Amino acid sequence: MDPLKMALIGCGNRGKSAYLPPIRKMKNHLHLVAVCDEQAEAAQSVGESEGVPHYTSVDELIEKETLDLVCVVVNPNRNADVALKLIDADIHLMTETPIATDLPDADRMISAAQEKNVKLETAENYYRRPTERIKRELILSGIFGNVNTVYQDFVGHGYHGVGLIRSYIGFDIKATRVTGFTQDFTVQKHVFRAGQNPRDTENWQHGVIEFENGSRGIFSFSSLSYGSPLRWGRSKSIVRFYAENGMGVGEDLIILQSEDQNRPITLERRTTTVEGQEVLDAYVADTDPEIAWENPLREYAMSEGEINVGSEILSIARAVSENIAPEYGAINGRIDREIDLAMSQSWSNDNQPVDLPLEY
Numbered sequence: 001m002d003p004l005k006m007a008l009i010g011c012g013n014r015g016k017s018a019y020l021p022p023i024r025k026m027k028n029h030l031h032l033v034a035v036c037d038e039q040a041e042a043a044q045s046v047g048e049s050e051g052v053p054h055y056t057s058v059d060e061l062i063e064k065e066t067l068d069l070v071c072v073v074v075n076p077n078r079n080a081d082v083a084l085k086l087i088d089a090d091i092h093l094m095t096e097t098p099i100a101t102d103l104p105d106a107d108r109m110i111s112a113a114q115e116k117n118v119k120l121e122t123a124e125n126y127y128r129r130p131t132e133r134i135k136r137e138l139i140l141s142g143i144f145g146n147v148n149t150v151y152q153d154f155v156g157h158g159y160h161g162v163g164l165i166r167s168y169i170g171f172d173i174k175a176t177r178v179t180g181f182t183q184d185f186t187v188q189k190h191v192f193r194a195g196q197n198p199r200d201t202e203n204w205q206h207g208v209i210e211f212e213n214g215s216r217g218i219f220s221f222s223s224l225s226y227g228s229p230l231r232w233g234r235s236k237s238i239v240r241f242y243a244e245n246g247m248g249v250g251e252d253l254i255i256l257q258s259e260d261q262n263r264p265i266t267l268e269r270r271t272t273t274v275e276g277q278e279v280l281d282a283y284v285a286d287t288d289p290e291i292a293w294e295n296p297l298r299e300y301a302m303s304e305g306e307i308n309v310g311s312e313i314l315s316i317a318r319a320v321s322e323n324i325a326p327e328y329g330a331i332n333g334r335i336d337r338e339i340d341l342a343m344s345q346s347w348s349n350d351n352q353p354v355d356l357p358l359e360y
Contacts, residue, residue, distance in 0.1 A: 003031040004317055007061060009082060010073030011037035011046040011054075014096070019071055020050070022310035025300040029317045036061045058082055062089045069093060069119075069320050071313060080105035083120070087112045094121035094316040094326075098159045099333035103341070103360055106334040113330065119319040121326035122333025125308040126160045127167035131251055132239075134267060134283035134293040136167055141291050143255060143265075145244030151218045154225050154237040157205075158343075159336035165209060165217035168241050171332055174212045179353045180343035181206040193227045202230075207343040219343065253285075277301040 008015055008023065015037075023032055036055040037043040047054025055061040062085065069092040072082050079095045086093045087109070099122045100106040113120040127136065139147060150168040152161045166173075182205045189200040207219035224231045238250040246255035246262065257263035265285050272281040279301055284292040297310045315327040342354040 003027065003029055004068035004320060005033045005066060006030050006317075007034040007036060007065060007067050007070045008032065008046075008073065009036045009058060009061070009070055010096075011035055011039070011042040012073070015071075015073040016046060018309050019073055019313070020046070022297075022300075022302060022306045022313060023071075024050075025302060025306070026297070026310060026313065026317075028299065029314065033067070034061060034065045058085050062086070062091065067091050069316055071123075071316075072096065076101050080109055083109045084112055087116050087118045087120070090116060090118060092119040092316060092320045094123050094312060095333075096123045097333065098337045098340070099330055100337065103334065103338060103358065106330070106337060110330045110334065119316060119326055120330040121312065121316040121319065122328050122330055122336075123309070123312045124160070124163045124328050124333060124336065125312055126156045126164045128308045128311045130280055130283055130293065130295065130304055130307060131267075132164070132167065134285060134291075135248060135251075135253070137291055137293045138253070138265070138285055138287070139168060139243075141287075143287060143291070144241075144246050144248075146213070147215060147241050147243045149216045149218065149242045151220070151240040153218075153220045153240070154222060154231075155234055155239060157221050157225065158340040159333075161219050161221055162209070162217075162339045163332070163336045164239060165219065166332075166336070168239070169211055169213075169215045169217060173215065175209050175217075175335070175339050175356050176212050177210040177353050177355050178339055178342035178346055179208045179351060180346035181351055182347040187224070187230055190228065190230055192224065199224075199228075205343070205347070207339075207346070209339060272298060274299065275301040280304055280307065 008019060023030055032050055032052055034053045035046045038056055040056050043054040043056055070086055072093055072095040074082055076098050079100050083095055147168050150165045152165050156164055185202045187202045189198045192199045203223040205221045209217035240249050251267055253265040254262040268284045270281045271278050279298055280295045281298050282292050282294045284290055297307055302310055319326040338358055342358055346352060346354045
C-alpha cells in the first residue's frame with residue numbers, strides 16, 4: 001500500500017526528539033505532509049526542517065490537508081480538544097499519554113471515536129521496550145503460569161508504571177481495588193536537572209493494585225527518578241515478577257525444572273544490518289521450542305530507543321491500513337489513568353482503599 005499521509009501536532013521537545021526520528025525512517029509506512037503547533041516559531045522551525053507546510057491552528061490543518069492519521073503530542077490537558085476535532089473530521093489518531101487528565105475527557109474521546117469508527121491509539125511505550133516484549137511473549141506462552149505479583153520499582157511514573165504492571169498480569173484482567181501511599185523525605189541538596197533550582201526533598205509514591213484473579217501489582221516511584229544524580233535512575237531500574245512456575249528479575253528469568261531445581265531462561269539478542277547500522281532483529285529465548293519476539297521495524301535503521309515510539313506509530317498505521325484495532329488502544333490508556341487517579345485519591349484520603357471503577 002502507499003504510505004499513509006500523516007501530520008504531527010506538537011512540535012515541542014518530545015515531538016522533535018522522540019517522534020520525528022522514527023517518522024523520518026518509516027518511509028514504507030508513512031509520509032509526513034504537515035506539522036502543527038500553536039507556537040508559531042516551533043511550527044515554522046519543524047515545518048521548514050522537514051520541508052512540509054506548518055500550521056498554528058488544528059482547524060486550518062484539517063481544512064487544508066488530506067490526512068490518514070495524526071500523532072498528537074501536546075499537553076495532556078489539550079488532548080481531548082485536539083482529538084475531538086480530528087475525530088469529527090474522520091481522521092485517525094494517536095495521542096501521547098495520558099490519554100486525558102481526567103476520565104470524563106477520556107470517555108468523550110472514546111465515545112466519539114467509536115461513533116465515527118475512527119481508530120484511536122494511546123502512545124504507551126514502556127511495555128513496548130524490546131526486552132519487555134520478549135518477557136511478555138514468554139508469559140503469554142504459559143511457560144510461567146499465572147503471574148501472581150509484579151513489582152514495578154522506579155521504572156515509570158503513574159500511568160506508565162501501571163501499564164507496565166498490567167502487561168505482566170494481563171491487560172484483560174480487571175483491577176478491582178487500589179491503595180496508595182506517599183511520603184516526602186529530606187535528601188542532600190543537589191541540582192536535579194541543569195537550569196533548575198537545587199532540591200532537598202524527595203517524594204515517594206507507592207501503590208498496591210488488586211486484580212480480580214487475585215494477582216497483585218506493587219507500584220513504586222520517586223520524584224528523583226528522572227535525572228537526579230542522587231539516584232541511579234532508570235538505567236538500573238527493574239521489574240520483578242513472581243509466577244506459579246518461575247520468576248523474573250529484570251532479564252534474569254527462571255522456571256522450575258524439577259521439584260528441587262530451577263532452569264534459567266537465556267535471552268539471545270539477534271541483530272541485522274540496515275544501511276550500515278546494527279539493528280535489533282529479534283530477542284529469542286532458549287526454551288523448547290524457542291520463543292521469540294521479532295522487531296516489526298527491523299527494515300529500518302532504528303535504535304532500540306526509537307523502536308518504542310516507532311512501534312506506537314506502527315500500531316495506528318496498521319490499524320488504519322488493515323482496518324484492525326490498535327494494539328494498545330484508548331481503553332487501555334483510560335484504565336491506566338483510572339488506576340493512577342485511584343492511587344492519588346487513596347493517598348490523599350489517609351491511604352483508604354479505593355474500589356474500581358471510579359465514579360465521577
